[in-house]
Amino acid sequence: MTGKMWGGRFNTDLKENVLDFTESLSLDYRLLHADVMGSIAHCRELVRAGVMSTEEFATVVDAxxxxxxxxxxxxxxxxxxxxxxxxxxxxxxxxxxxxxxxKVHTARSRNDQVALDMRIYLKDELVSLLGLLLSAYEGLLGVCSREFGKFFIERTHMQYAQPSLLSHHLLAYCEMFRRDFELGIFAFESCDEMPLGSGACVGVNYPLDRKRMAKELNFNKITGNSADAVSNRDFITDTVYFCTCIMVHLSRFCEEVISWSSSDVGFVEIPLNFATGSSIMPQKKNPDVFELIRARSSILISNLVAILVLMKGQPLTYNRDMQEDKRIIFESIDITGSALAVF
Structure with a gap:
C-alpha cells in the first residue's frame, strides 16, 4: 500500500514524472480554508455517528x-x-x-470533498466579485451624474446617427452591469447546494445529517442526487459565464475609450497615472489598461468554451477530467477581479 489516499491495492509509488503530471496541488492550494471548514463540519457529524469521540474531535479541530x-x-x-x-x-x-x-476521511470521498470545497470557495469569490461589480456600477453612475447634460452623438454602424447625452450612453453600460449582477446572484445560488455525504457516487452508509452540515457550512440546501452531486460542474460553468459577461462588457467599454482617446478623436483624455508611454517615442500616451482588459476578455471567452468542452463528453459520475476545471475557474476569477479593481 502506498501513502496515497487511494493507495489501498497499490504496493508501489507513482513514477516521479507521473506524479508531476497528475498533481493538482499547484492549483487547488487555494481550497485550503474551504477544505478545513468542510472537514470540521464532517468531523462533527462523525462524533454524532459514533465514529469519533468528543476528545478526538477537539484534537482534530485544533490541528x-x-x-x-x-x-x-x-x-x-x-x-x-x-x-x-x-x-x-x-x-x-x-x-x-x-x-x-x-478517521476524518470516514464516510467521505475526495469526490464529494472537492465538490464541497469548490462550492465554499466560489461562494466567497462570488461575493467579492459582486462587490467589485457594484463599485464599478456606482462609479459609472457617478460619472453619469457629473456629466449630466453633456451633448453626445450616438452612432449606428460606426456612423453618426442621432443626438443624445453622454450620460444616456454611459447608462447603457450600467444596464449591462445590472444584468451581470443578476447573473452573479444566479451563479451564487447555483453554488449554494451542499454535496457532502454523497460519497464517491452513491452516498455513504453512515447516519450523517446532511441538512445539519449544510446549515453549519452556510448552505441554503443540500444536493438531491449523489451521482449528480459529485459530477456536476454547472455551478462552475455558471460562474465562468458570469465572469465572461463582465469581461465582454468591460471590453466593449474599453474599446470606446481607446477610440475616444485617440489623437484623431480626442473626445476624452486618459490620466497619466492610468496610461503608459513609449520607449522610443516620448510624445506617446498609450491606453494600455484598456487594451489589456480588451485582450483578456478573449481568455474568458476561451475559458467558457473550455469548461463546456471539458464537460460535454463525460459520462456519469466523477472523472479525473474534472481536475482541470480549477485551472479554468481560478484564472477566470483572477482576471475578472483584477479588471474590475482597476475599472
Whole structure:
C-alpha cells in the first residue's frame, strides 16, 4: 500500500514524472480554508455517528485550525510534494494528531470533498466579485451624474446617427452591469447546494445529517442526487459565464475609450497615472489598461468554451477530467477581479 489516499491495492509509488503530471496541488492550494471548514463540519457529524469521540474531535479541530493558519497556500504549493490539497491536509493532520487523523476521511470521498470545497470557495469569490461589480456600477453612475447634460452623438454602424447625452450612453453600460449582477446572484445560488455525504457516487452508509452540515457550512440546501452531486460542474460553468459577461462588457467599454482617446478623436483624455508611454517615442500616451482588459476578455471567452468542452463528453459520475476545471475557474476569477479593481 502506498501513502496515497487511494493507495489501498497499490504496493508501489507513482513514477516521479507521473506524479508531476497528475498533481493538482499547484492549483487547488487555494481550497485550503474551504477544505478545513468542510472537514470540521464532517468531523462533527462523525462524533454524532459514533465514529469519533468528543476528545478526538477537539484534537482534530485544533490541528485543522493550525493547518489553516500555519502557511499560505502558495507556500504549500511550492514546498509540498502532496498530490492535492486534500492529501496535504490529511498528511499534516496525521503529523499533528496521529492516527486519529485517518478517521476524518470516514464516510467521505475526495469526490464529494472537492465538490464541497469548490462550492465554499466560489461562494466567497462570488461575493467579492459582486462587490467589485457594484463599485464599478456606482462609479459609472457617478460619472453619469457629473456629466449630466453633456451633448453626445450616438452612432449606428460606426456612423453618426442621432443626438443624445453622454450620460444616456454611459447608462447603457450600467444596464449591462445590472444584468451581470443578476447573473452573479444566479451563479451564487447555483453554488449554494451542499454535496457532502454523497460519497464517491452513491452516498455513504453512515447516519450523517446532511441538512445539519449544510446549515453549519452556510448552505441554503443540500444536493438531491449523489451521482449528480459529485459530477456536476454547472455551478462552475455558471460562474465562468458570469465572469465572461463582465469581461465582454468591460471590453466593449474599453474599446470606446481607446477610440475616444485617440489623437484623431480626442473626445476624452486618459490620466497619466492610468496610461503608459513609449520607449522610443516620448510624445506617446498609450491606453494600455484598456487594451489589456480588451485582450483578456478573449481568455474568458476561451475559458467558457473550455469548461463546456471539458464537460460535454463525460459520462456519469466523477472523472479525473474534472481536475482541470480549477485551472479554468481560478484564472477566470483572477482576471475578472483584477479588471474590475482597476475599472
Amino acid at each position: 485543522l485550525k493550525k493547518i489553516d493558519e500555519e502557511a499560505s497556500g502558495k507556500e504549500i504549493a511550492t514546498e509540498s510534494k502532496d498530490e492535492d490539497i486534500h492529501s496535504y491536509v490529511e498528511r499534516r493532520l496525521s503529523q499533528l494528531c496521529g492516527d486519529v487523523a485517518f
